[in-house]
Each structure stands twice: as C-alpha cells, then as structure tokens.
Amino acid sequence: MLPVEKPAHPPQKLTSPEVQHKCDEALKEKNKHHFSNHYYAAPEVTTQLKALYHSKCAFCETNTAAGAALQVDHYRPKKQLQDDPNHLGYYWLGYEWTNLILACQKCNRAKSNHFPIAGKRVWEPQANPKEWKLQSTSFLAEQPLLLNPEYDAVADYFEFNANGEIHPVQHDSGSATKSETTIALCNLNREDLVIARKTCLDNLLYRGILPILKLVQDYQQKFPDKFQSEEDNFWQEACQIIQDHLFQSQTPEAPYTLFMRYAVSQLEDFIPIDLSPDRRRLLQDLLEAREPDSSIE
Ligand SMILES: [Zn+2]
Numbered sequence: 353m354l355p356v357e358k359p360a361h362p363p364q365k366l367t368s369p370e371v372q373h374k375c376d377e378a379l380k381e382k383n384k385h386h387f388s389n390h391y392y393a394a395p396e397v398t399t400q401l402k403a404l405y406h407s408k409c410a411f412c413e414t415n416t417a418a419g420a421a422l423q424v425d426h427y428r429p430k431k432q433l434q435d436d437p438n439h440l441g442y443y444w445l446g447y448e449w450t451n452l453i454l455a456c457q458k459c460n461r462a463k464s465n466h467f468p469i470a471g472k473r474v475w476e477p478q479a480n481p482k483e484w485k486l487q488s489t490s491f492l493a494e495q496p497l498l499l500n501p502e503y504d505a506v507a508d509y510f511e512f513n514a515n516g517e518i519h520p521v522q523h524d525s526g527s528a529t530k531s532e533t534t535i536a537l538c539n540l541n542r543e544d545l546v547i548a549r550k551t552c553l554d555n556l557l558y559r560g561i562l563p564i565l566k567l568v569q570d571y572q573q574k575f576p577d578k579f580q581s582e583e584d585n586f587w588q589e590a591c592q593i594i595q596d597h598l599f600q601s602q603t604p605e606a607p608y609t610l611f612m613r614y615a616v617s618q619l620e621d622f623i624p625i626d627l628s629p630d631r632r633r634l635l636q637d638l639l640e641a642r643e644p645d646s647s648i649e
Pocket residue numbers: 409410411412413414455456457458459460
C-alpha cells in the first residue's frame with residue numbers, strides 16, 4: 353500500500369448524463385441494479401486510476417508486469433455486505449469516483465463484499481450526494497477497518513520482515529485493528545505475494561548491492577595503494593551505484609514500494625546475517641557515502 357492523492361474532480365465520464373442516469377437507476381433499483389463496468393471502469397477512469405496507482409494494486413502493490421490483471425474495484429462494496437447481510441450494499445456509490453480503487457484479482461476476490469467497520473454503519477444514501485464522498489462526516493463515522501491509501505497514512509500501519517511477510521504495527525490508539533483487518537481481508541500474507549516481495553529484496557541485495565560490495569573489497573585488497581588515492585574515483589562510483597539501486601527500489605513505480613522503503617530504512621536487519629563483519633562495515637560506509645573505515649584490512 354502506498355499513499356495516493358486522488359484529484360477531487362472525477363474523470364469526465366463519471367459526470368456524464370448517461371452515468372447520472374445509471375446513478376438514478378441504482379437509487380431506485382438498489383441491490384437489484386446491474387452495475388455496468390462499461391461506466392465505472394470506462395477506459396478514461398481506468399487510465400486515471402492506473403496513473404494514480406502506478407499500475408499497481410492499491411492493496412498489495414502487485415503490478416501488471418507481474419501478470420496481475422488490475423480491476424476497478426469498489427472500496428465500499430456496491431452489493432449486499434457479507435459482514436451484515438441485511439445491508440444491501442453501498443449501491444449509491446457504484447459510480448462514485450472516491451469509492452473507486454484499483455485492485456488485483458486476488459485482493460479483489462479476497463476482499464469480496466466485506467466491509468467491516470468499528471463505528472456506525474451508513475444504511476441508506478445520504479440525502480445530499482455531496483455527502484457520498486470518501487471523507488464525508490457520515491462515512492468517517494463508520495470507522496472503516498479496511499485501510500484506504502487515499503485517506504489513511506498507510507505506512508504507519510505496517511512493518512515487514514526479511515522473508516517478505518507483512519505485520520501490523522501496534523499503536524496505543526488500537527489502530528492495529530485496521531492493519532490486522534486489512535492484512536486478513538486482502539490476504540496480504542498469501543504465499544505468492546510474500547515470495548514476490550522477498551524476490552524484490554533479493555534482487556536489490558544479491559544483484560544490486562552485494563556484488564558491488566565484493567568488487568569494492570576485491571579492488572581495495574588488490575590495489576591498496578591506489579584505493580582512495582587522488583586519481584582514483586572507484587569508491588565514489590561504487591557509492592553512486594549503490595545509492596542509485598536504493599533509490600530505484602523505492603520509487604512509487606517500483607513493485608512493493610512500501611515493503612522496499614521499510615527494508616531500506618531497516619537495511620541493517622535485512623542484509624544476510626552471514627555477511628562478514630568487515631564487509632558489513634564496508635557496506636555501512638558505502639550506504640552512508642562516507643570514506644571507508646581505515647581499520648578494515
Ligand atoms: Zn492486490
């Protein structure tokens with residue numbers, strides 16, 4: 353999950369008379385309404401959501417390059433709630449821009465028509481359609497337990513381990529319930545996802561950082577007189593390459609950005625435990641782009 357700033361103004365398609373007509377139909381037909389993805393997932397809407405979400409799932413950050421088909425999903429389900437079968441679903445939000453989110457098939461299927469809350473459920477459309485927005489008072493009072501990257505500071509809710517597993521952060525405020533629910537609801541520790549996150553970290557470490565580290569150490573040992581001399585820029589170049597790898601792995605376009613940002617911020621705990629102490633110290637110097645520790649032999 354990565355924070356997303358969605359423009360307040362919806363794509364033109366969602367404000368067109370034909371979509372307004374579909375909204376009116378939905379208000380009358382409620383859960384019997386046939387929600388057409390021809391409208392809520394029109395190319396214009398999908399394109400804008402893909403740009404906002406960097407072509408990644410809003411929940412698990414799997415991108416299309418990894419073979420996940422992304423779908424326009426409804427944050428609040430448009431159909432009868434599984435948590436509360438007497439609730440007909442948020443049918444009035446079927447074409448509402450702030451309720452549309454991009455999700456992969458696996459998260460979408462796992463999440464299904466669940467929408468657990470801790471507060472007071474909204475049962476009927478608010479009289480004023482301006483109140484249908486994600487951040488309206490009545491919707492905020494529902495206290496949704498499913499995190500929304502367009503509203504919640506999602507980075508504060510999760511931590512990870514070196515195996516690629518995601519865990520809730522325990523807050524005094526009890527907000528771990530939101531992270532726990534989101535992880536469970538979207539199945540964010542499913543095996544293929546954990547492996548995909550771990551693979552990203554392995555690529556950074558074993559293809560990006562550690563080979564450079566080995567080169568630097570070999571160079572240092574072979575050319576101790578030249579290393580760090582005035583005409584030698586090997587060290588600076590190695591620092592730059594490593595910094596580039598770290599930067600690239602954390603861009604919003606990269607897969608699993610939240611995980612990689614966490615891993616890089618805690619890199620000490622994420623590098624292999626069998627890395628020798630002198631190489632570990634050299635890595636610290638490289639990461640901080642400072643002169644190498646002269647005590648290293
Ligand atoms: Zn997903």
